[in-house]
Structure formats: C-alpha cells, structure tokens
Amino acid sequence: MTAQYDGIGGSGLQFFGKVSASISHELKNVLAIINENAGLLEDLTVAARRGSPIDPDRLDRTVRNFTKQIHRADEILKNMNRFAHSVDQFECRVDLHDLVVLVANLAARKAAMGRILLETTAPAQPIQFTGNPFLLENLVWLCLELAIASTSAGRTVTLIPEKTASATLLHITGMDGLGEKLPLQNDAGLEAVCAALGAGMATDPAGNTLTLRLG
Amino acid sequence: MSEKILLIDDEVDFLSAMSERMKARDMQVTTASSAKEGLEKVAAGSFDAVILDLAMPEMDGIETLKILKEKNPDLQVILLTGHATIKQGIEAMKLGAMDLLEKPADINALTEKIKTAQAKKMLIVEKKNEEMIRKIMATKGW
Numbered sequence: 001m002t003a004q005y006d007g008i009g010g011s012g013l014q015f016f017g018k019v020s021a022s023i024s025h026e027l028k029n030v031l032a033i034i035n036e037n038a039g040l041l042e043d044l045t046v047a048a049r050r051g052s053p054i055d056p057d058r059l060d061r062t063v064r065n066f067t068k069q070i071h072r073a074d075e076i077l078k079n080m081n082r083f084a085h086s087v088d089q090f091e092c093r094v095d096l097h098d099l100v101v102l103v104a105n106l107a108a109r110k111a112a113m114g115r116i117l118l119e120t121t122a123p124a125q126p127i128q129f130t131g132n133p134f135l136l137e138n139l140v141w142l143c144l145e146l147a148i149a150s151t152s153a154g155r156t157v158t159l160i161p162e163k164t165a166s167a168t169l170l171h172i173t174g175m176d177g178l179g180e181k182l183p184l185q186n187d188a189g190l191e192a193v194c195a196a197l198g199a200g201m202a203t204d205p206a207g208n209t210l211t212l213r214l215g
Numbered sequence: 216m217s218e219k220i221l222l223i224d225d226e227v228d229f230l231s232a233m234s235e236r237m238k239a240r241d242m243q244v245t246t247a248s249s250a251k252e253g254l255e256k257v258a259a260g261s262f263d264a265v266i267l268d269l270a271m272p273e274m275d276g277i278e279t280l281k282i283l284k285e286k287n288p289d290l291q292v293i294l295l296t297g298h299a300t301i302k303q304g305i306e307a308m309k310l311g312a313m314d315l316l317e318k319p320a321d322i323n324a325l326t327e328k329i330k331t332a333q334a335k336k337m338l339i340v341e342k343k344n345e346e347m348i349r350k351i352m353a354t355k356g357w
Contacts, residue, residue, distance in 0.1 A: 021298070024297075024298060025270065025297040025298055026297075028297030028298060028317075028318050028319070029226055029229070029297055029318065031318070031319045032226070032229055032295075032297070032318035032319040032320070033226060033228045033229045033232060034319075035318075035319030035320075036229060036236060036319075036322075037232050039232070039236050039322055040232055040235060040236060043236060043239050047239075062232075065228055065232065068228070069228070112272050113270070113271075113272050113273075113275075114272070114273070115272050115273050153273055
C-alpha cells in the first residue's frame with residue numbers, strides 16, 4: 001500500500017515538512033506573546049513591591065491575552081493532530097468539507113503572508129470521499145500553493161465542494177493567472193498526486209476557477 | 216538618554232505587550248503593524264534602533280531591511296524571528312542588520328542590544344559631526 005506514497009516522490013514529504021514548519025512558526029509567535037505578557041506581570045509585580053498600586057484592568061487585559069493565545073495554540077495543535085493522523089489509514093471515508101477546512105486552516109498562515117483570505121463553503125448535504133486522506137490533503141495544499149502564488153493580494157480564494165450525479169468535485173474560485181493550462185510551479189508533484197488519487201483537474205479562466213474532479 | 220525605538224511586527228498583541236515593557240524601561244517606543252507603516256514611520260522620524268519581525272504579510276523582514284538600509288545606511292536594525300534559518304541570518308547580516316534574535320526573546324538581552332545600537336548610532340553621528348567640522352575648518356580661512 002505504501003506504493004501510493006512512492007508514486008508521488010518527494011511531494012508528500014515536502015508537504016509534511018512545509019505544514020510542520022508553518023505550525024512551528026505560528027506556535028513561536030504564540031509563545032512570544034505569552035512570554036511578553038508573562039514579562040508584563042513580572043514588571044507589575046516588581047513595581048508593586050516598590051509600592052506602586054496594581055491596576056486591576058491592566059491585570060485583566062493580560063489574563064485575557066493569555067486566554068486568547070492559549071485558545072489560538074489549542075486550535076493550531078488540534079489541526080496539527082488531525083493532520084498527523086491522516087497518514088494512519090491508506091484508505092477511508094472522510095467528509096470532504098471537513099478535510100478542505102483542515103487544509104485551508106493549515107494554509108491560512110501562508111495565505112496571510114500573501115494577504116490572501118481563504119474561505120470554504122459547506123455543501124447543503126455532507127459529501128463523503130473514499131480514498132487516501134493524506135494524498136487528498138496534499139492535492140488540495142498544492143492547489144492552494146498555486147492559488148496563493150498566482151492571486152493578487154487582497155483577494156479571497158474560496159473552496160467549494162460539490163457532488164454531482166457523476167462526480168465529486170472541489171472548486172477553487174477567486175484564482176488569478178489561470179489559463180487553459182495551469183501556471184504550474186511544482187507540476188511533477190501535482191500531476192503525481194493527481195495520478196495517485198485518480199483525480200483530474202480542469203480550469204475555467206473566465207470564472208477564475210480551478211476544479212478538481214475526485215472521482 | 217532614553218532610547219527611541221520603532222517596533223515593527225504584524226502580531227498586534229505582541230506589539231502592545233512588548234512596547235509596554237519597553238516603555239517601563241524608559242524607552243520611547245513607536246509601533247507599526249506592517250512593513251509599509253514601518254517604512255513610513257522611519258521616513259517621518261529618527262530612531263536609535265528598529266526592531267523588525269522577519270516574517271510579515273506582503274513584505275517580509277528581509278525585503279523591509281533592504282529598503283530601510285538603502286534609504287538610511289546608518290539605521291540600526293535588530294531582526295526578531297520565530298525561526299531563523301542560517302541562510303536568512305547570513306542574508307540579514309550581509310544587508311547590514313545589527314543582530315538577529317529568536318522569538319520568544321529575552322527582554323534583558325534585547326535591551327542590551329538596543330543600548331549597543333544607540334551607542335553605535337551616537338558614534339556614527341559624532342563621526343559625521345567631526346567630518347563636517349573638519350570640512351568647514353578646511354574651507355573657511357579662520
């Protein structure tokens with residue numbers, strides 16, 4: 001079964017590495033804010049020992065900052081945990097929208113660096129996908145990398161899962177730079193992941209949309 | 216003399232906590248939550264040191280450093296980063312960054328670096344003043 005991963009070459013490992021690096025960077029930012037707020041409490045304590053009164057509002061603001069960053073770190077780690085467990089099974093049934101939301105969350109920092117907002121639209125009815133979840137995450141990630149690189153700052157890229165009578169689709173709309181062919185950066189990786197999943201891609205340049213056909 | 220600092224970081228909660236701590240250490244702190252805002256504030260004022268986040272939306276710290284040093288080669292810039300690669304560190308130093316600190320940073324270490332930056336800046340200003348006086352002395356027939 002690992003042949004599925006052999007077929008995509010280094011792409012899967014690169015994907016894992018990029019997500020891990022992005023998560024660790026984000027957690028460092030969280031720690032930096034917690035560190036400064038802990039320092040503020042230390043400064044207030046030193047000042048209080050010297051006789052300065054402590055402003056309860058100042059303490060309250062600091063406590064709220066701690067809580068905010070703890071929630072932020074918790075969300076980051078929940079996503080990381082879900083992502084790490086996506087290699088547990090080579091094939092399983094997953095909710096397509098849930099998977100797309102996870103990948104959009106993992107790519108949010110990368111998108112924010114390019115001042116692009118990622119949004120997802122939930123389908124009216126849940127759409128189930130049966131296949132390798134890690135490979136599908138990798139495919140969505142590669143498409144988002146492409147979208148972020150080719151789309152102008154300030155734009156919103158939206159991921160829309162759809163189930164038709166004959167196919168399961170994922171539309172990625174709001175993308176700039178689409179032609180009949182994709183402006184590929186890592187075309188070998190994208191093609192290999194598509195092949196491993198048995199997926200296809202189609203572009204609609206006029207509608208700024210890339211559509212993945214997932215079977 | 217209190218140090219004049221410009222703090223540039225897109226994490227607003229980091230900016231507010233860090234600036235409050237620096238102010239408690241008698242520094243004059245100005246903040247900017249984007250590279251663009253930071254560049255505007257550097258153009259409008261004079262700072263002993265700029266503390267610059269390496270990873271920011273749209274324009275990253277290296278690009279910002281490049282522009283800052285082009286416009287003001289004497290500016291003392293200390294980079295702050297979540298994770299610096301050796302390559303980024305070397306690039307930053309080549310571009311004239313004074314130092315690079317990893318987040319979360321120790322306020323005492325950062326304060327020391329700011330004091331060094333201020334001393335370096337004063338030295339540069341003194342040197343420039345001396346040169347100017349020497350020039351005036353050479354051109355005027357006193």
